[in-house]
Amino acid sequence: MFNYIAQWYKEKFADPHAVTLFLFISISFALLYFFSDLLMPIMVAIAIAFLLEQPVQRVMKIGMNRNQSVLLVMLVFCIVAFTAIFGLVPVLWQQTSNLIQEVPNMISKGNSYLMTLPEEYPEIVTESQIDTLIGSMKEKLLQWGQIILEASVNSLSNIVALLIYLILVPIMVFFFLKDKDEMLANAIRFLPKERRLTAQVGAEMHQQIHNYVRGKVLEIIIIGIAATVIFVLLGLRYPVLLGSLVGLSVLVPYVGAAVVTIPVCLVGLFQWGFSAQFGYLLLWYGIIQAVDGNILVPFLFSEAVNLHPVAIIIAVILFGGLWGFWGVFFAIPLATLVKAVINAWPSTSESDDLVVE
Incomplete structure (x- = not known):
C-alpha cells in the first residue's frame, strides 16, 4: 500500500514544474476558501480589470498613452455602471415590492382553483390530496417569508457591503489597469524558476x-x-x-x-x-x-x-x-x-x- 502511494507520488511529482503548479493552485484555493469574504472585492476588481484590459489596449492604438487610456475607459465604465445601477435598481425594487404584495392574492386564487379540481376530476384528484398540497405550499411560503425577513434585518450590512463595492472596487480597478505591468512583475518575483x-x-x-x-x-x-x-x-x-x-x-x-x-x-x-x-x-x-x-x-x-x-x-x-x-x-x-x-x-x-x- 505505502509502496504504491510512494511510487504514484514519484511518478506524478517527479517534475519540479508540476510541484510548483500544485503548490500554486493549492495556496490559491486555500486563500479563496478561508478568506473569500475578505478577498471578494479584490477578486471582483481583478475580474473587471481583466475585462477592461482589451478596451484599454484598443484606445492605446489610437495614439493615447496607457494612463490616458485607462482614465478614459474607467470614466466610460463608471458612467455606464452607475447609470445602470441607479436607473435599474429602483425599478427592480418597486416591481419586487409590488409582486410581494400581490402574492397573497395569487395564493388565494390558486387555492380556489385547486379546490375545484376534485369536483371536475374526481377520479384523478381527491380533496385530501389537495389539502396536503396546500399545506405543503403554506409551509414553503412560511420558510421563504423567514428568509425574506432575515434578509431585511441584514439589509444594513448589505448596504455597507454595497458601498464598499461602489467605492473601493472602481479605485482598485483603476490601479490594477494603470500599474498592471509593475504588479505582474512584482508577483512573478515570488514564483519559483520551475x-x-x-x-x-x-x-x-x-x-x-x-x-x-x-x-x-x-x-x-x-x-x-x-x-x-x-x-x-x-x-x-x-x-x-x-x-x-x-x-x-x-x-x-x-x-x-x-x-x-x-x-x-x-x-x-x-x-x-x-x-x-x-x-x-x-x-x-x-x-x-x-x-x-x-x-x-x-x-x-x-x-x-x-x-x-x-x-x-x-x-x-x-x-x-x-x-x-x-x-x-x-x-x-x-x-x-x-x-x-x-x-x-x-x-x-x-x-x-x-x-x-
Whole structure:
C-alpha cells in the first residue's frame, strides 16, 4: 500500500514544474476558501480589470498613452455602471415590492382553483390530496417569508457591503489597469524558476477566461433586454424584474432557464389564465431560450473549451456552494482550469523520462 502511494507520488511529482503548479493552485484555493469574504472585492476588481484590459489596449492604438487610456475607459465604465445601477435598481425594487404584495392574492386564487379540481376530476384528484398540497405550499411560503425577513434585518450590512463595492472596487480597478505591468512583475518575483507548467496553464486560461467573461456579460445583457422588451410588448406585469431574472438565468446553464421559467409562467398564468395571451407568452419565452441556446451561445463562446453538460452542472454545484454568486459566475472557467491542469500535468512516461535524465 505505502509502496504504491510512494511510487504514484514519484511518478506524478517527479517534475519540479508540476510541484510548483500544485503548490500554486493549492495556496490559491486555500486563500479563496478561508478568506473569500475578505478577498471578494479584490477578486471582483481583478475580474473587471481583466475585462477592461482589451478596451484599454484598443484606445492605446489610437495614439493615447496607457494612463490616458485607462482614465478614459474607467470614466466610460463608471458612467455606464452607475447609470445602470441607479436607473435599474429602483425599478427592480418597486416591481419586487409590488409582486410581494400581490402574492397573497395569487395564493388565494390558486387555492380556489385547486379546490375545484376534485369536483371536475374526481377520479384523478381527491380533496385530501389537495389539502396536503396546500399545506405543503403554506409551509414553503412560511420558510421563504423567514428568509425574506432575515434578509431585511441584514439589509444594513448589505448596504455597507454595497458601498464598499461602489467605492473601493472602481479605485482598485483603476490601479490594477494603470500599474498592471509593475504588479505582474512584482508577483512573478515570488514564483519559483520551475514554473513552466504554471505558465502553460496560465497562458491557456488567459484567453479562455477572457472569452467567457466577455461572452457571458454580453449574453446576460442581450437576453435580459430582449426578454424585457417582449414582456413589455405582451403587457406582462413586472417586465423589468422578470426580464432581469431571465437575463441572469444564463449564469447557470440548463438549470437557470428551468428555474426562471416558474415565476414567468406563474405571473402570466395569474394575469391571463389559460388564454391565447398566455400561449403567446410561452411561445416567445421558448423562442428566447432557443435563440440563446442555438445561436447566441455558439456565437459568443465559439472559442471556449467544450465541457460536458454533466461537468458544467457539477462545477456550478461545487463552486456555487463554495463561493455563492461569484462561484456560479466563474464555475465554467474554474472547470476549464481543472481541465487545463489535467491536460498539462506530466504523464507517467514524461515523469519517467525526467527521472532517467
